[in-house]
Every structure is written in structure tokens, then in C-alpha cells.
Amino acid sequence: MNILLATYWPIPHLGGVWPFMLQIKRGLEKLGHTVDLLGNGMDPPKFQMVNQGRGLGKEFILPVLERELNGATVPLLHVNAWVRGIEMDRYCMELSAAYFGLDHYDIIHTQDAISTIAMSRVKGKHTPLVASIHGSIAREVMLGLERDQGSACRQSPVWKYYWGLEHYGGVSADVTIASTNWMKNILVQQFAVPEQQITVFQYGLNTDKFWSVCASGTDMAAPPGKKVMICPARLVYIKGLHFLISALQQLKQRRSDWVCWIVGEGEKKGELMQQALQAGIGQDVMFLGHRMDIPALLQKADIFVHPSIQDNMPFSVIEAQILGLPAVVSNAGGLPEMVQHEVTGLVSPVGDVNALASHLEYLLSNDEARVNMGAAAKAWGAAHWSIDQMIGRILQVYEQVSEQAKEKGGVR
Structure with missing residues (x-):
């Protein structure tokens, strides 16, 4: 299979999802699969296929976005600078992914809510999408808002935006993987993700x-x-x-x-x-x-x-x-x-x-x-914490969503 691992977060990185992505890549390649890595990059700011040495600088994309998505055309986007920044970056990711090309991938496997939403909007109709949600960025932000502003923050644009981000990130893939029952329960109980959407299995360590x-x-x-x-x-x-x-x-x-x-x-x-x-x-x-x-x-x-x-x-x-x-x-x-x-x-x-x-x-x-x-x-x-067990379970999910795509008429 040709597989794309994608994240909104910077890669390479000292921590976060980067070690997890590398482990999946190495484990899948040992079994004969081809794996590419897409994520944010710095110096200069870009989205990049890091293993291919390909990147698309944001300085080429942002002027177009700022012209089309201005305060007159999309006023809600400009209510909060924080929200605007993330949304503009998500659009950059979508346009970069479309520029790199997604049609040759058998599976796209995202590593966070933002990249899941992005890839769901630009991938081919019948390309299976799997999402691993490693933590709740929305809940972290919400905890911070409540700590600083009290319960009134629940009516703020930032609160509502992050709730929507976590919800749509959880439902936009064919299957959403959580590594703990706690993460599954957060998605189901706080962000209205259907329980049947989520499968749970733990990480492994190479x-x-x-x-x-x-x-x-x-x-x-x-x-x-x-x-x-x-x-x-x-x-x-x-x-x-x-x-x-x-x-x-x-x-x-x-x-x-x-x-x-x-x-x-x-x-x-x-x-x-x-x-x-x-x-x-x-x-x-x-x-x-x-x-x-x-x-x-x-x-x-x-x-x-x-x-x-x-x-x-x-x-x-x-x-x-x-x-x-x-x-x-x-x-x-x-x-x-x-x-x-x-x-x-x-x-x-x-x-x-x-x-x-x-x-x-x-x-x-x-x-x-x-x-x-x-x-x-x-x-x-x-x-x-067996890495082989984790890779085996990931492949089972890949095979499951691939079969579902074939049943829907998406034979590659």
C-alpha cells in the first residue's frame, strides 16, 4: 500500500506525534509498504513532505487566502485572531496537500483533529481516511479559558470554535483511533463523536x-x-x-x-x-x-x-x-x-x-x-507496549476501511 501519514503539527519535532509517526513509518516499511510524511515545517514556514524533501512555502499561499477570505467575504473568520490563524494555516495545509497530490495513496492516516478535517476536504472521494487522535487540544484550550475567564468563556467564539474543531476532527475520518478509553470517552461525551466511530488500542514502542x-x-x-x-x-x-x-x-x-x-x-x-x-x-x-x-x-x-x-x-x-x-x-x-x-x-x-x-x-x-x-x-x-502488536492493529484498520471503500465502489 501507498500510505500518507499527515499531521498539522511541525515535523520533525522534539516530541508530540513525530516519534509515533516515525514508528509507524518504520514498522509499515518493514512489511513492504510505502509511507510518506506530511506536516508543518519552519525556516521558512511551509507544509512539507518531509521524507521527500518537498515543501510549499506559505508565503505563496497566504496572499491568495487573505485576498479571498477577508473581513468582508468571511467576517466570522476575523472575529478572533487565534481562530483566524489556525484556519488560515489549515487552508494552507489543504492547498499544499492538493499541490503535492493525494490520488496515488491507498490510505491517508492523520494524527490530529486539524489535519483530519483538512485531508477530508481535499482527498479523493473513495480514498480511505483514518485518524489517530493523540490528545484533546480543544480540551486543553477550554481548560485554559475557564481558568482565566470563568464559565462565561463558554459563549466565546474561541470556545465554540475549538468544540467544533474537536467534533469535526473526530467524525471526518472513516475510523477514528484512540489509544485510551479516556480519550474515547472525551470524544463521545464532550464532543458528540458517535461511539461506533472510534476504535481503541494502545501504542507500542520500537x-x-x-x-x-x-x-x-x-x-x-x-x-x-x-x-x-x-x-x-x-x-x-x-x-x-x-x-x-x-x-x-x-x-x-x-x-x-x-x-x-x-x-x-x-x-x-x-x-x-x-x-x-x-x-x-x-x-x-x-x-x-x-x-x-x-x-x-x-x-x-x-x-x-x-x-x-x-x-x-x-x-x-x-x-x-x-x-x-x-x-x-x-x-x-x-x-x-x-x-x-x-x-x-x-x-x-x-x-x-x-x-x-x-x-x-x-x-x-x-x-x-x-x-x-x-x-x-x-x-x-x-x-x-509491543510495536508489532500496534502495527498489526493499524493494518487491520487499514484493511477494514479499504474493504468498505471497495464496497462503496471505490476500487483503486
Whole structure:
């Protein structure tokens, strides 16, 4: 099959859907399929077929869009600058995809709501479209709006736009894949996506590169006499790292036999570093920035921590479990489907700083429990995070939608 993997988000990228797309590409190519990658690009801004070295600069598209979609012709598009920016970028994606050509693909597999809507509008009538929804960008935005503006924001153009974005992203494909039941329930209950539209199966992890990075090692080492807690995450509000800093402040008052490595970059980095300094734990919390050796860093750690406000199925948890680390996580999103409380880790309510501090203290002080939970996590990881199993399930979906297209008269 000729397959197009498409995303609205920038590719290549340090995180997000990019590692997932690469894993699918490599897995499918091993089985003899041809896979192209379409996504946003920078320097200069463009949409690109990244594996082909082809791109279409937005500077060629935007003048046409701005002339045709101005305040007089489409006034609703100009009510909010944020909405206008995303919509103009979506139009750029549609026109770029049409320019590159989609007719030769047997399957188009999108990786987010925006690209799903875009591809559904420009693909051939009988080309099957599969969507993987990795998280709810609409819900993240809505949580932020409610936090800043209160319930009145529900009547705002931005709120209504993002609701529509998530809804139409969920229904525009032939099949929508969610990796957790939490994600499925969000789509069904909050965004009116029909339940029969959605199939659920978990991610997998291609461990070839993972073990290679582990074997290469790292220049980081645990300080003598201290255990390492590690949190690889984007330094943004939704990851809940401010809760972690507050919990570590409590923990420091009770014991000092630990350090915490926070691995990643993001807009909240300066704020979080300042919070740690003001909490008196500036020497105990190390902000390591972007690292290419995260698997090796995980090998050096004793406890994995992930205090998210919202998350679906983070790869960092998968990697930690494969290496046998007990996980201390919040009950946000799909995390309770990954971590079984008191078996493979400890789960606390989102934002419960006291519980988070207590869970970290328990694993620091109880070596037997920490080792046992780590062993259980490793066994869970070995049983659940198979890349071959994930690729097999994706191919089953591809075959299903291909058969449906043939029945509708779309034989290629």
C-alpha cells in the first residue's frame, strides 16, 4: 500500500506525534509498504513532505487566502485572531496537500483533529481516511479559558470554535483511533463523536533505538547517597510541574536523600526554576533541558514522576515501564489506564500536592515496595507496549476501511 501519514503539527519535532509517526513509518516499511510524511515545517514556514524533501512555502499561499477570505467575504473568520490563524494555516495545509497530490495513496492516516478535517476536504472521494487522535487540544484550550475567564468563556467564539474543531476532527475520518478509553470517552461525551466511530488500542514502542541509547550511556550520575526522581516532560502548564515543585518543597522538609531531574523545554521553564529557588530546593531540582539521552537517564533513575493536569498516553511512561521504574502519576486522562495504583506505581488526584509528596516519600523510604512496583511495571510494559502488536492493529484498520471503500465502489 501507498500510505500518507499527515499531521498539522511541525515535523520533525522534539516530541508530540513525530516519534509515533516515525514508528509507524518504520514498522509499515518493514512489511513492504510505502509511507510518506506530511506536516508543518519552519525556516521558512511551509507544509512539507518531509521524507521527500518537498515543501510549499506559505508565503505563496497566504496572499491568495487573505485576498479571498477577508473581513468582508468571511467576517466570522476575523472575529478572533487565534481562530483566524489556525484556519488560515489549515487552508494552507489543504492547498499544499492538493499541490503535492493525494490520488496515488491507498490510505491517508492523520494524527490530529486539524489535519483530519483538512485531508477530508481535499482527498479523493473513495480514498480511505483514518485518524489517530493523540490528545484533546480543544480540551486543553477550554481548560485554559475557564481558568482565566470563568464559565462565561463558554459563549466565546474561541470556545465554540475549538468544540467544533474537536467534533469535526473526530467524525471526518472513516475510523477514528484512540489509544485510551479516556480519550474515547472525551470524544463521545464532550464532543458528540458517535461511539461506533472510534476504535481503541494502545501504542507500542520500537525499542531498537531505545536500547541503543541506553547502551551509549549518559554523562549524568546520581549524587552519592541520593536517589533520583525523573520527570521528562514539556515545561508547560498542562504537565502540572508546578505541582511537582510544591510537592518537592514539602518532601525536602522531611528528607534530603533525593534529587529530581526535570528533562525538557517549554514556556514555563523560567517560572518553574524560580519557583524551585523560592522553595529552597534549587540545588535539589535539576533542569536538564532538551536531552537526546532520555532512555539512559531513565536507567540512572529510581522513581519516575508525571504530575499532569491532562494527558492521554505519554511515551515517557511507556519508556519508564520498559526499564522497570515505578511511576508516581496523577489520575489525569489515560494515566490510570497505564499505571495500576500500588501495583506498578502510585496514582494521586490531579493537583493533590500532599498526596504527591507522600507517594514520593513512600517510594524513597521503602526499597522493597519500590523494587516490587518496578518489577511489576517492567512485566506490564513487556506485555502491553509491543510495536508489532500496534502495527498489526493499524493494518487491520487499514484493511477494514479499504474493504468498505471497495464496497462503496471505490476500487483503486
